[in-house]
Amino acid sequence: MKKIDDSKNRQFLLDLINTKDFVENLSVDCAIFGFHEDKLKVLLLKYHDLDLWSIPGGFIFNDEDLREAAERVLYERTHLSGLFLSQFHTFGRRNRTENNVHQILLKNKGIEVPENHWIYNRFITVGYCSLIDYTLSETFPDAFNESIEWFDVDKLPQMAFDHERIISEGLQHIRKNLDTQLVAYNLLPEKFTMNDLQKLYETVLGEKFRRNNFQRKMLSLGTLERLEKFFDGSPNKAPYLYKFKESEINFSD
């Protein structure tokens, strides 16, 4: 667990509430899922002095595209960059930010903020998600948070706001689009076996497949190119290697 010490947190909060050039009422939140071997995890940040976790999120500057904001916020909060981020849903229930975590955080640090300050507004948030190999990326929390950790998707701690719902809908989006977007996630080596691919699908989708059915379905998608056999000493059983065909991914925002 990587920790940020408390003394930096007060200054961070002061800087944040003095910022005046954010788009009002709107935020971005990123549900980042991590895959490795047979584990599926999600990246969470813990607030200072509170037993409460959140996904990395933040505000949009007036002179910034929405997608740029999502990329900047994710980098500032976690040090992750260069991910394939998909916008999947905008969350706008009127009471989603009523349980005001920010108010408690500011009070804990003895920072006084007028009641009509923008940070207490209702926020509608645009959700982005991605899937990465969590062993390949270094993460680090910013001073807004105390620590950063990968949690199993089915063992979440106490979450702020509607972040549990955002994670759940983000995961649905990843699962629904795995066939077409897998190539963008960069989770497999350039050449891989059908068995590698099946393990990935089973972990992300949370279900088991029969070997033959899985292979038939994957080949029918037309996204794989069959290469040479993978020889590791037992030539009769050597499996074929595959790679993804080139494809176009839409990065619109």
Add this chain to the structure above:
Amino acid sequence: MKKIDDSKNRQFLLDLINTKDFVENLSVDCAIFGFHEDKLKVLLLKYHDLDLWSIPGGFIFNDEDLREAAERVLYERTHLSGLFLSQFHTFGRRNRTENNVHQILLKNKGIEVPENHWIYNRFITVGYCSLIDYTLSETFPDAFNESIEWFDVDKLPQMAFDHERIISEGLQHIRKNLDTQLVAYNLLPEKFTMNDLQKLYETVLGEKFRRNNFQRKMLSLGTLERLEKFFDGSPNKAPYLYKFKESEINFSD
């Protein structure tokens, strides 16, 4: 073409700019597609005094859920209600509302508005879409607009803001989700033939299918239930009737 006369427009604009309880910087826009026989259309509104069209859109009240706002705005602008509205994407390029149509509309009516008024802010917009049978729904423009019309999706007039892009991405969403959401769109009678279904797919997707391939693909989805044959006088060639199986559709916002 249904028309709203000009005199109501000035009062509508005055009421709009005096409204103070909207969520700032955020709007909703609805791309409503219409299907009938072999035509696919989209519903557009024409601004008063301008040769410029838009899809029905508007603002979100502070005490309203995002989805409620989309439903209300669509009803106020067009008189459509009870549609299956899917949220598909949030459009947030920084310059998307720079070409300020509202400024021109207000100036044309001699209404003076301070430069820092919220209506001149940057707006990020949440896109909703739906597909209906355009012969079954009565539409009527509100006083913000002069007229309302169904246009062929490939023959759009001059569009305001980034509405052409919103239409294009909305149509992509409808096409991509046709298999799973068709039951919600209510476009076919309760019992229909495979030929009815094929015509609908061909029109919406804009491509032709071979009869046998289409039937095989549709049956493999598992969403259809086969019923009795449809007798219309030539018993040997009578086609089967089908209906959709009950399914759950997610209306989240």
